[in-house]
Amino acid sequence: MRSLAYCMEKAIHNGFTANFNVMDGLLYHADSGKSYQPDQVHVVDFYRFEGVSDPDDNDILYLIRTNDGRRGTLADAYGIYASQDVGEFFIEVEDIQKKKAVAD
Template identity: 50%
Template sequence: MEKNSTTEEMKTLTSCVNKLVVDGFTENFNASEEGLVSATDQKTYGPTDVNITNFYRFEGASDPSDNSILYAIETNDGRKGTLVDAYGPYADANVDKFMKEVEAVTKKPVHNDAAKD
């Protein structure tokens, strides 16, 4: 089976973030009790102000603290950026709460295998 180059370059959190930055996802977001916060100017977005265009999960081979999830986010005012969180016991409660409230979530296939169905 031939491996897809996109799949190969998206295997680590760093390579995935780098690919998203190239694709225009340059904003860094954080979650607070008030909502999603831009690291650039502290503008806060509510759950209806964002669309999760994709997300990627990474699992550490031996350490549960290596489990993370990367969200690719677009805001209603045109910003594109990322938010990284742990998942499982190390997850940030603010991120978890916010993501549960976001209704616009799209998961795009990482490679062409989904087209074979």
């Protein structure tokens, strides 16, 4: 299993350089302030991480492409510490892909 830091580094290397967050039911690009509705967002891939020493230490990393071609990431906890805003947003995103693991 790869670490969150490793997967983020790999995503940036592959062009997923934008930083996203979710507020008020919209996905925001941190640098430009541009916002996206769920139907304008495609989750290209995602990775879940489970804490080795603490089962509550769980994270998810989304690799996102927007309808205008912006590519970036959003990391969140999952489980008990997950952001309700993030969870509700991604429930509405219809285009969520999970790629099969491939050799580096």
